[in-house]
Amino acid sequence: MSAPSAAAPVAVPPPEPRRERRRGSGRSRGRSKAPSYGYQVPGPTRKAQRRLGIVFVAPLLALVAVFLLFPMGNALYYVFVDFNGINPAPPFVGLANFREMFGDPDVYKALRNNVIWILVGTTAPIALGLGLALLVWNVRRGGVLYRTAIFLPVILPQVAVGIVWGWIYEPSRGWLNKVLDAVGLDAVTTGWLGNPDTALYAVLGTAVWSTMGFIFVILLSALRNVDLDLIDASLLDGADWWQRLRHIILPQIMPVFLMVTTVTLIGGFGVFDIVFVMTGGGPAGASEVLGTYAYSNAFELNRISYGTTLALLMTVLAVPFAVWLNRLQQRLADGAGT
Amino acid sequence: MRQPTLKLLAATAACLTMTACTGTTGSSESGESGDPQKIKWLIEEQEDAEALKALEEHVATFTEESGIEVEISTLPFDTMRTILQTQLRSGDGPDVFSWGSGPSFGGALAEAGLLHDLTDAYEENDWEVYDFAKERVTFDGKVYGVPGEMETIGVFYNKDLFSELGLDEPTSRDDLVAASEEIKKAGTIPMAVADKEGWEGGHLLSMALASDIGSDEMDAIIEGESSWDSPEVADAFGLWKEFDEKGFLPESPTSVDYDTSISMFYSGEAAMIPTGSWLVGEIDDNVDFEVGYVPFPGPDGEGIFTGGLGSGPFVSAGTTKTEAAVEFVDFLASTEHAEWTVENLHTIPPVPIDTEGLDVSPLFATVLEDTATLGQSGDFGHNIDVMVTDQVNEAMYDGFQGVLTGQNTPEEAAAGMAAAAEE
Secondary structure, three states: OOHHHHHOOOOOOOOOOHHHHHHOOOHHHHHOOOHHHOOOOOOOOHHHHHHHHHHHHHHHHHHHHHHHHHHHHHHHHHOOEOOOOOOOOOOEOOOHHHHHHHHOHHHHHHHHHHHHHHHHHHHHHHHHHHHHHHHHHOOOOOHHHHHHHHHHHHHOOHHHHHHHHHHHHOOOOOHHHHHHHHOOOHHHOOOOOOOOOOHHHHHHHHHHHHHHHHHHHHHHHHHOOOOHHHHHHHHHOOOOHHHHHHHHHHHHHHHHHHHHHHHHHHHHHHOOHHHHHHOOOOOOOOOOOHHHHHHHHHHHOOOHHHHHHHHHHHHHHHHHHHHHHHHHHHHHHHHHHO | OHHHHHHHHHHHHHHHHHHHOOOOOOOOOEOOOOOOOEEEEEEEOOOOHHHHHHHHHHHHHHHHHHOOEEEEEEEOHHHHHHHHHHHHHHOOOOOEEEEOOOHHHHHHHHHOOOEOOOHHHHHHHOOOOOHHHHHHOEEOOEEOEOOOOEEEEEEEEEHHHHHHOOOOOOOOHHHHHHHHHHHHHOOOEEEOOOOOOOHHHHHHHHHHHHHHHHHHHHHHHHOOOOOOOOHHHHHHHHHHHHHHHOOOOOOOHHHOOHHHHHHHHHOOOEEEEEEEHHHHHHHHHHOOOOEEEEOOOEOOEOOOOEEEEOOEEEEEOOEOOHHHHHHHHHHHOOHHHHHHHHHHOOOEOOOOOOOOOOOOOHHHHHHHHHHHHHHHHOOOEEOHHHOOOHHHHHHHHHHHHHHHHOOOOHHHHHHHHHHHHHO
């Protein structure tokens, strides 16, 4: 909340004469004047500074080149050839991988599942995480216990989560069906992960459970910075809980809210591990998402190039959302700061 | 405009980094440096730590006799499928490795020039394996591997429960159906069938098809002389759908994983389990009832076992320690090693074994005898998934799950396999 300070008068230093700036080697040169010694300490030359700069950034540049630029170039190479993981000189196929991708009905099926995942897998954990954060916000006794319990699933490995939930969903031995049986809802029992109508949603349920704690903790931290005086004022004005949430709380936590939305949404495009562990994309592709479909092509069918092309599609779809949400977040932050 | 561009680049790079690590091209020289008397042996992850320990101790006897040190490393089979080719190309791969036979396993590596030709070694060392087994590791007239173990796929059944219900060993499809009806009435699941992982469907289809059409016709389909898109293949898919609808299988078999199906059989929750002979050792260790093993019954009689070869040793083409590697393979191909695996790992070697004097359970002795008969006669069905390409396997796994869940018909599943075979 830097708004008040923005309104205060600020002493603006006069601009440095253009000649001085041109002559000097930057701010450091100006600061290097040491009048107490009676002489000017010579600053490093531009050349020396450049060399030093190169030395400092070289390790990072090397890492970026090895782990980012080279793999990126390698991946771009793969999408234009037909690499099967064995042939050291794969044939150039031009745009054939892209043509196949756009004509592949399984891609659209997986994409549809990704869209469901993004919609449900973003809104559900955010709604639940926000709801829980609001409930725990002013809890004094047992607050640590609640926070720990709700956050715990986040620190569990996704593979372990997938396996345990697989047992829960198991049709004859899993406790979900047993509980449903016990409460008289035996009509809705099913083989959750083996039924094409429920498989994706069953995995989504697990994913929501395991990511909700992260959103809860982040939003709870954001709520700690909400101006309580405004809440008190709104109560005096007779605002109900929804009005307080919409007009007072949410605007104050909006940058953080958008940050968690971005992270969750982008995760929806790249979802892989939990689906792979729980259903492997099955039964018969019913819960296939782009991530598992790309993996299946690249590593199970040895179609590295086609798998890479699918991964490229995931990237192309995810980046605009990431950039848009990031800019929105930035705009809101800037708006709050002026 | 600068900021979004950088972000776009960074995000693109992050995703592509993931995919770019999928394959590398490198030299095909492996084991270029190091002690020529020290070799690396890569095998599949063992069922339990005890088995690996026993294997290490057994290999130590080879080291004592030959002076060749063998460094054993293990990987889950799925991981091996992913990285072995890259390892062999990178020059940091194993000298000897355990790998599957057939065109989609050994054949693919042979075609890529990643396997050492063992044709001469066979003659020099007089390695004896069943003819059909040797054929499975022979590509373009060259022998590239030593089949390590044989597997059959059939039906294990709970003899005690069958006796209790007054049922005889099922020797025909009608027997199987009648027995399943009785078992179901008694409140037990007739067949512990799982198909969550997908590969189980390949075994179920293999055994039904083998018993329905026999080994010759199955050979013709696998070799491409007949099409997968046939009424027989569709019927084999449809049979399991029919069993599911009759309540012979656990609820929602596509939700049940293989381990769960096994535990259903061990606990007595299910009376039969259609699976492979690799389970014999575990059955001996885990059940307190008598177990029988029969081929999947055919429509007109006993049916035939489905047979296949498990993994066996291959030598990397890039190894510079060929002599030591071949000497180690000679050890693995010996009768002594075969007998050791029978007693200690409960695997079935692809060579005739005299079970007399060996410390094996009655169930395993029966399986060994059955397998020896099959190995010599060659009359058995094929485990489809080791004989066809990955694309056909994918179509088979998805097709089977699709049939069980109603996503596609048996005919569509058969047509899907035919389409994948044509690709």
